[in-house]
Amino acid sequence: MKSTIYYVLFVSLSLASTDFRWTPSETYVNTQEFDLKASMEKGKGVYQTLCASCHMAEGTGVNRVFPPLESSENLKDASYVAKTIKNGMSGPIKVKGVTYNSSMLAMNLSDQQISDVMNYIRNSWGNSYGPVQTKDLPELLKD
Numbered sequence: 001m002k003s004t005i006y007y008v009l010f011v012s013l014s015l016a017s018t019d020f021r022w023t024p025s026e027t028y029v030n031t032q033e034f035d036l037k038a039s040m041e042k043g044k045g046v047y048q049t050l051c052a053s054c055h056m057a058e059g060t061g062v063n064r065v066f067p068p069l070e071s072s073e074n075l076k077d078a079s080y081v082a083k084t085i086k087n088g089m090s091g092p093i094k095v096k097g098v099t100y101n102s103s104m105l106a107m108n109l110s111d112q113q114i115s116d117v118m119n120y121i122r123n124s125w126g127n128s129y130g131p132v133q134t135k136d137l138p139e140l141l142k143d
């Protein structure tokens with residue numbers, strides 16, 4: 001009798017500590033699906049090496065000198081962002097109500113680096129604009 005009680009107690013405790021949440025992303029892996037997380041992870045490396053010196057590690061920029069990338073609606077336009085990274089930019093832009101009139105040099109990035117860094121900056125720090133793949137770049141870079 002005593003052992004039955006212990007057994008029931010043991011089983012209920014084990015059940016109580018089991019997490020029954022259904023996690024479809026782990027149980028169903030679609031190999032055709034683009035891995036945004038992996039691309040963002042690589043893009044973070046590119047960003048830290050080539051961009052953070054001006055736009056800062058958390059994308060906050062430097063007020064009136066380097067525009068912030070965090071929570072920025074300008075990053076919604078994938079074509080604009082791709083062209084900026086690929087070709088650089090100069091002239092006045094308005095970011096979150098502040099005008100910047102400076103220039104950013106073109107950096108010699110591969111298509112892979114451009115799409116990875118785009119995925120990172122467009123889906124971090126309050127931005128959520130979805131994935132871009134290398135195969136999208138020719139279309140995005142067209143003028």
Ligand code: HEC
Binds near residue numbers: 074085093101
């Ligand atoms: C040497 C400093 C510097 C570096 C390094 C740099 N940028 Fe910039 N970036 C700027 C400046 C300055 C501007 C604004 C140019 C202007 O006023 O026309 C800018 C503008 C931008 C914009 C447009 C912002 C907007 O809201 O319209 C994006 C996007 C951007 N940079 C992304 C990047 C990425 C990604 C990298 C790294 C691959 C990078 N930048 C590296 C200085 C830099």
